[in-house]
Amino acid sequence: MPTSLLENLLVELLARVCEYVGLSHRPSLLSFALASKRCHSVAKRLFFHTIQFSANSRRQLELDVGECIRTLERNASFSDVRILLITAGRGRDKHDGALTSAHGGTRSWSFGLPLSVSEMVDGDKDRLQGLERRSALVPTESQGTSPDIAILTDTAWQPLARLVQILHGLGDVFIWMWCCDTDGLDDDDDGQPGYHAEAVYSMVRGLAPNLKEVHLFQEPGSAYYYDGNPPPPCPPWKGFTNVGEDLTYMPAQLESLELGLNVLSARPRLALDNEVVDSWTANTKLSFLRALRISRIVSHGALRSLIRAKSFPCLTTLLFTCAEEQEHAYYDDVKHFIHHLPQLTSLEVIAWPPNISLAAALPHRLRELWLRTQNVLGQSLDEAAILELAARCPCVETLALKIRRSRGGAAEVALYKALGRFANLRRLVLALDASPVPWFQAAAPPHEQVDEFDRRHLAFDTAVDPSFDESDRQYLTGGLYPYRNGHVRDVLVNTAVDETLARAIFRTVCAEKASAYGHSAALALERVMIQPEGGRSFPHQATMTPVAWGLRPYLTALGRRWLLERDVRDDARQTIHAREIDKEHRLRLVDSSGKIRGLEHSRYVAYMPIFRRIWPERPGVSANWYDDWHSWSLAETT
Structure with missing residues (x-):
């Protein structure tokens, strides 16, 4: 299109063109911006649409926030920022690729236009590559740590707090935080106080009024110093200084909250307790919450606090992690909590006992069900349990279950047939349990x-x-x-x-x-x-x-x-x-x-x-046992 024609288009139409080009081919957006001053002024709004910080050290965070402010000031773009994404406590994550890099070297911030908000926030939404946890930012075994990643004290949060206040056009703030705490202290050689949760609570209470999503992951630190002595009590946090004195603190209207735990460190002392739940209840308008993902073990006290809150009228997505080896009353309360979520359409339950029925608690309108049962030898979902789930939830389109294998026999085939009773099933994830019988x-x-x-x-x-x-x-x-x-x-x-x-x-x-x-x-x-x-x-x-x-x-x-x-x-x-x-x-x-x-x-x-008793050698067929085998046929397909 000639430049003269572009100049005559309405600003609103040019903005839509820029957005489409930016999402489909970012280099073309840069070319578009060079076409004329008018095109540049429209395209420039998208250059700083989304800003991401990977806060891995306090010094680097200070430098990056300062550079960000200077860049926005130079381009008069403070009002152009719509999304602020903060990941704290881990190294670069794979979502960095969704943003146009603004720098090289070791800087940990970037800006640009995301491929899409849903892709940036939840990269594996349909999660049909296995039964992994929903958030792609949950720490995994392969992720390493560096000595400085957890040193985000109260002073380290100050630059971000100042930045949030001057981004007047900010629409959404997302926070992913990984922290390693021991009774309020960072797990590092200096034993510096760590105020990660307090900083988030301050943002929830009004420092970031447009905060929409919080993802907070915790890992236990060492309970003792290297000399064997326990650390002293953490002094109370003084709060942000010179920030927010003129603000009226109001609970944030969060739409998504995730309270996670490093999967390698599921220690009982880091189970979600009632104090944490009560803090979020006090600091957040839970009536706006649409997604709640708790990948930390939920204690019975925390569960009862969730039930007492009675504030989840809009909740459509729930991930709940059960505590194992509990009294029957605990699982009754889990069912009570789920049953009183009127809008729930997506449910993931981790560590549910396979010998207790969950079907009666499930809403008829449920469309996604991810049921990860406990690993109890000799116990599994039987045919009757699967048929009960199918009858209770006829609208389920995405289903993930663990079923017991029995060498392809009739009992195993009956389980596959029971899965066929989910009338609207479109996507299915099957974990095939091959564990031995119990002793x-x-x-x-x-x-x-x-x-x-x-x-x-x-x-x-x-x-x-x-x-x-x-x-x-x-x-x-x-x-x-x-x-x-x-x-x-x-x-x-x-x-x-x-x-x-x-x-x-x-x-x-x-x-x-x-x-x-x-x-x-x-x-x-x-x-x-x-x-x-x-x-x-x-x-x-x-x-x-x-x-x-x-x-x-x-x-x-x-x-x-x-x-x-x-x-x-x-x-x-x-x-x-x-x-x-x-x-x-x-x-x-x-x-x-x-x-x-x-x-x-x-x-x-x-x-x-x-x-070799199962799969005898076949001369001339395969030179290696690794490929010299085949699955046993299903009983009714032999």
Whole structure:
């Protein structure tokens, strides 16, 4: 388009053009801005639409906020900032890529136009790549820490507090914070006071009146100094200085709140307690909250505080993490809390006991259900429980469940058929439980196969399946006693998932949907994610070496994750595409010759005879056991 035509367009239309170009191809937005002064003045509003800070050290944060203020002042763009995204306590996260970098080197702030607010806030929204937690910013095992990341004291928050006050056009503020606290102290060598939660509360109480989302993650620090002495009590926070004296403090109207915990540090003392819940209740207008995600274990006191609040009329999304091994009254209260959320459409429950029914508490209008049951050997959702969920929640379109494998037998097939009773199901995530059967108390360990140490400490035994032959009944030595060869055989068979089995599961669910609701209902199932797990969940006593380590190569080879997707073309809806997920990660365990690294170790080799009893060598078919296997067929598809 000639420049003269651009000049004659309405400002509102030019702004829409800029927004479209910025979201689809950012370099073109820069070219557009160079077309004329008028185009530049319109496009400039988007250059600073979103500002992000990764606050990893107080000194760097001071420098970055100062530079940001000078940049905004130079471009007269204070009023152009609409979104402020603050991530504190972790290094650069993958969402940095959603913003146009404003710098090079080690600076930790950037500005630009996000691809979309939903992508920036919740990058894996449909979460069909597994059962991971919703927020992509939850700390993971692979994320490292640096000595300075947690040093965000009261003075470190001052620059951000000042910046928030001068961004007059600010519409939304998002905060992701990771902190490592020990009784109010940062977990570093200096034992500096840490006031992360207090700083957030101050922003919630009115310092950032447009604050919409808060994501606060906590990890326990050390309870003692290196000299073995406990740290002194943390002095009270003095609050922000020279900031906000003229403000009228009002509770923020948050739309989303996430209270998370590093998944590697789920210690009881960091369970969510009633004091934290009461603080958020006092500082926030919960009636505006649309999403509440609690990935910290919720204590019974905190649960009762949530129930007493009675302030969630708009809540549509809930993630709730149960405390394990609680009295029945605790789970009754969880059901009571869920049942009194009238607008709930998306629910994720973590660590729900598989032997307690949740169906009666679920709203009929629920569209997403992510039910992660506790890892209790011998307990799982049965056919009746799944059918009850399907009857209670006919509108569910996205479903994630863990079901028990039983070597592809009739009981297992019945579970897949029960899943087909969800009439509107479109997306399904299945965690296939391949864990062993539980052991039970025995009078005394059996005869000579147990050494004297085990004889003193082990008084357990395992059941003998009717399918076990003489070899299967033999006890395993080492850390897997009192399990038997047959139990390892079952774990391997139940873990083995190839493309043929994945497709058979997909077909079984669809066939039941077609039988119950018609062919069009079967075609509505678009995506199925399948992932086996639990193969190393052999119980052990505290005095024993961690068990099932020797099974790891076998479980890695057999336990493949599959994503099956229906073709989107109208004339090819019967075509199902299957691909293995994380194949590259699995293949990293294979050396250049195709052999599993370290398999020559005795603890690995010991299980090869069991493997070969299931899948005998076939000369000329495969030179490597790693690919010389296949899943057992489903009972009704043999």
